[in-house]
Amino acid sequence: MNRSYLSKIKYVVSILLIAGLFVTCDSISDFGDMNEDPTQANSIEPGMLLTTVQLAAAGTRYEVWRAQLLYGSNVSQHTVNAFFGGGNNYTEVVDWLTAFWNTAYSGTGNSQRAQVKNIEGLIDQLEMRKEEGEEVGNMLATARIMRVFIYHRITDLYGDAPYSEAGKGAIDQEFTPAYDTQEEIYNDMFTELDEAVNQFDSSQPMFGSNDLMFGGDITQWQKFGNSLRLRLALRLVKVNESKAETEALAAIDAPGGVMTSNDDIAMIQHQSGPSSGPAGLNTNAISEAMNDGGDHEYVAQTMVDWLKNNNDPRLSIYAETDSSAYVGFPSGYTATSIQDHNSFNETTANYARVNSMLIDLDDPTFFQTYAEVEFMLAELAARNWTSDAAATHYENGVRAAMEYLSLYDEEGGADIADSDINNYLANNPFNAGGSTGDKLEQINEQYWAAVFLNGIEAWSNWRRSGYPDLEPALVDSNDPPAGNQTNGEIPRRLIYPEGTEGVLNAKNYDEVIERQGENDMVTRVWWDVE
16 A cells, blocks of 8 residues: 555654653563553643553553454464463463453553543643633543543453443542443443534534644544444344444444545554654554564464465465464464374474564554444445445455555565465455355455454454354364363453452442443353354
8 A cells, every 4th residue: 555644644753752751660460450540641641641642552562462363363263372371272361361450440550551541631621621612622522532432442352341430530539439330331322422523613623733643634533433333233133233234324324434545544553763752652553462472372273274264365464474384373272281282393492483474563553444444344235234335345445454454564575466366365265256245254354354453452353253163262172172161161351350340340240230331251242242
């Protein structure tokens, strides 16, 4: 793809330095108190606070390693961590399972990491400025979309969660928020996205260069808001199909429409080196994690075999190997138990690892891509919710999924030639004559492949769609992993931090357990029904 987009967002270098004004040292073992007073967010200028919120949403090594990689990517069989367990062998490691929750709400000892505190503080500040007569409508609309993005990942990972009262620590000094049901959260998120997209006004000021995602471009924010609404709509296909259809169609018809090219991708372009500001907020968190333990993150056998079986040109971009062939690491196995698998050949070094080209500290973090949108549009057509040709959207999605990888490497190392993409589509055409189930499987397998390294989204879309048809670990065996705590069932959610919530917010915690189910990895969230 044209690298003008990558060049366009390089202005981020100077803005990233802003975050350095607020970052303090902390220990990753210091969770802090998710209910502590976060009033300091209101003392930061809105533009700087948005910058901080966006960087925090991209994440830090601590929670990203645990939620995105050790659970999200391992459970969805994108990657395998053969040394640390967790999502690979279905064990409950409380520190890892609660890391995303603790960081999102409290910042785990660093308030600038606290997505919820800061986005609620930003919206409260903008609302006050609006009441005083300032023209902040566009800024408020932007913040509302970011707020939905933040909360949708929390609720997708955990289920019911503090939402309507989550900002009361900053505003009303109320530190024991109730848990809203996931259905209530989703309904409000749909309303927020609808109102935010319609709130934009080209005559009013915008965040400008403080906006690391779109540089204050209103149209791109509308596209992101609508595309995010489309993602949320399809989460509901198994629990409320009519609501899913209504919201999906509303999203594509809303002002600005949905993403139409890779130039619309919602992402954070990171920086590295001495001019990029402090590590922990400004560098790519997945890259930080893998550079600390890169040999631990193998590409899963499920992913490698799928790419090989389809002669997919992404194989050599997703994976690298020291051997003569790409061999994926079977999910559920460890560095010790793998020696009993028929793929083992003297050393674990023969297994494919995540390509080092994808884990540079300045690589982007992708929140939502145009490829995902095209696959969702293909699904709408396959379900006969629109009169579009599903094959066209499928082809657009495949092409976009292969082309956007060029954003990982300015030197062209991740480029896939048009001829290779055309050849792939010719050999893997859309199954237009198949059943609806066949079409949905093909579309969502491509979706799964396209969100490599976005473990939260891969896991969420697998839970709501059922595709790909993952074999529970241990793959290639009828035995569940040793030490697993799910009776061999693929995990469905992360767990709440019972040690803090069960004590400091006991009444509301007890109510959510009674309502939603046991605080374990096999309790399903509201939209994840069988």
